[in-house]
Amino acid sequence: MATTNGRVQSNDLVTLPVINISDPTPEIGRKMIDAAATHGFLYIDTRGTDFAPENVERQFELSKQFFSSPEEEKAACQIGSDNRGWTGMHSETLDPANQKRGDFKEAFNIGEFIDNRPQQPIPKSLQGHEDELLDFETRCRKTCHRILRLLALGLEIPDPDWFSSRHKTPSGCTLRLLHYPALPLDTDYQPEVDIRAGAHSDYGSITLLFQRPSQPGLEILTSSTTRSENSNSTSASEDRRTQQNKQQKWSPVPVIPSNYTPEASDDKTPLPPILLNIGDLLSYWTNNLLKSTVHRVIFPNDQHRNKASGAGLLGEDRYSIAYFCHPTDSTLLEAVPSRLVPDMTHPSSTTEARDGGFRVGYGGGAGGAKVLTAKEHLIRRLEATYGFEHK
Numbered sequence: 001m002a003t004t005n006g007r008v009q010s011n012d013l014v015t016l017p018v019i020n021i022s023d024p025t026p027e028i029g030r031k032m033i034d035a036a037a038t039h040g041f042l043y044i045d046t047r048g049t050d051f052a053p054e055n056v057e058r059q060f061e062l063s064k065q066f067f068s069s070p071e072e073e074k075a076a077c078q079i080g081s082d083n084r085g086w087t088g089m090h091s092e093t094l095d096p097a098n099q100k101r102g103d104f105k106e107a108f109n110i111g112e113f114i115d116n117r118p119q120q121p122i123p124k125s126l127q128g129h130e131d132e133l134l135d136f137e138t139r140c141r142k143t144c145h146r147i148l149r150l151l152a153l154g155l156e157i158p159d160p161d162w163f164s165s166r167h168k169t170p171s172g173c174t175l176r177l178l179h180y181p182a183l184p185l186d187t188d189y190q191p192e193v194d195i196r197a198g199a200h201s202d203y204g205s206i207t208l209l210f211q212r213p214s215q216p217g218l219e220i221l222t223s224s225t226t227r228s229e230n231s232n233s234t235s236a237s238e239d240r241r242t243q244q245n246k247q248q249k250w251s252p253v254p255v256i257p258s259n260y261t262p263e264a265s266d267d268k269t270p271l272p273p274i275l276l277n278i279g280d281l282l283s284y285w286t287n288n289l290l291k292s293t294v295h296r297v298i299f300p301n302d303q304h305r306n307k308a309s310g311a312g313l314l315g316e317d318r319y320s321i322a323y324f325c326h327p328t329d330s331t332l333l334e335a336v337p338s339r340l341v342p343d344m345t346h347p348s349s350t351t352e353a354r355d356g357g358f359r360v361g362y363g364g365g366a367g368g369a370k371v372l373t374a375k376e377h378l379i380r381r382l383e384a385t386y387g388f389e390h391k
């Protein structure tokens with residue numbers, strides 16, 4: 001273990017379940033809730049989704065086409081306060097407290113299409129491919145709706161469409177293409193302070209992440225409890241002390257987990273499962289029952305040590321695609337009608353025991369002074385990160 005960015009780094013890969021969502025039963029929903037309430041991350045088996053391997057391959061081809069286009073063309077679609085467009089190398093700093101310079105990545109944010117049309121300038125390299133972007137976005141949306149339905153079933157919400165019916169347009173849904181370039185041989189990259197994507201949590205309800213086989217780097221912040229010497233004690237004070245001994249560590253998330261057997265054929269690279277994680281909004285909405293876990297992307301240490309790749313560069317390019325799913329802008333983040341929210345988060349708490357008379361069992365601050373809309377929640381979150389007001 002080594003200390004990076006103030007936290008311990010572990011070599012232990014984290015084990016997350018791989019869930020097939022083709023059969024929308026309450027039992028599958030419960031498994032998803034268990035994982036979402038523990039690590040906030042789980043894998044979705046691509047066989048139960050709207051994605052065929054060629055859809056994902058094609059989107060990665062388009063992504064490469066965009067990132068390898070001339071800088072001026074990308075800059076013509078520079079990101080604005082609407083959170084859409086291109087952000088270049090080092091222009092985003094996801095973890096300013098621990099980074100001395102911006103993320104070693106570039107990204108292109110595509111906001112949702114309205115009436116089948118993009119609502120932002122499309123760079124030259126992607127012009128004529130709008131239908132393919134829309135097709136991929138539509139598959140992401142459908143898959144998210146299946147997932148939201150399963151989460152509602154797992155939470156025993158009487159209406160299984162309670163979440164999905166609150167995820168319509170217009171919304172903050174964003175498809176994000178990401179490129180983490182290999183480094184020049186004379187790089188001054190320092191693994192202790194530099195990073196491909198700084199530690200952060202996602203803003204929306206859920207995120208889908210598509211990764212490439214053999215392009216690792218994602219890590220999540222996990223907690224492990226180290227017990228003190230009086231480990232037989234179960235008193236409340238001992239429990240509190242044990243709590244204080246919780247150690248946070250970075251655990252790598254494998255692209256293809258050992259508990260997954262992809263359909264590999266001779267001529268094709270296997271399609272990794274889709275990684276799913278819970279975002280801040282859904283965590284807030286479920287009163288922190290579902291966890292929005294901090295994660296980051298590192299430049300793999302072995303690639304940093306082993307110097308040049310064939311291209312005269314250090315390490316390899318990494319590409320990923322994220323789909324950030326958000327509720328309809330006007331959605332009120334009010335009570336989630338699930339008895340599991342109080343039961344699982346605060347088993348013994350009562351209304352009076354909670355801060356400010358916060359109503360137990362009702363997520364998202366319902367019962368508090370003001371119920372936020374999804375858009376207000378997103379604006380607050382973006383302001384906290386970028387320090388400027390988004391439209």
Ligand SMILES: O=C(O)CCC(=O)C(=O)O
Binds near residue numbers: 176178211218295322
């Ligand atoms: O590229 C990745 O693997 C993760 C990207 C990510 O966490 C993000 O864009 O929010």
Ligand SMILES: [Fe+2]
Binds near residue numbers: 200201202295
């Ligand atoms: Fe993220």
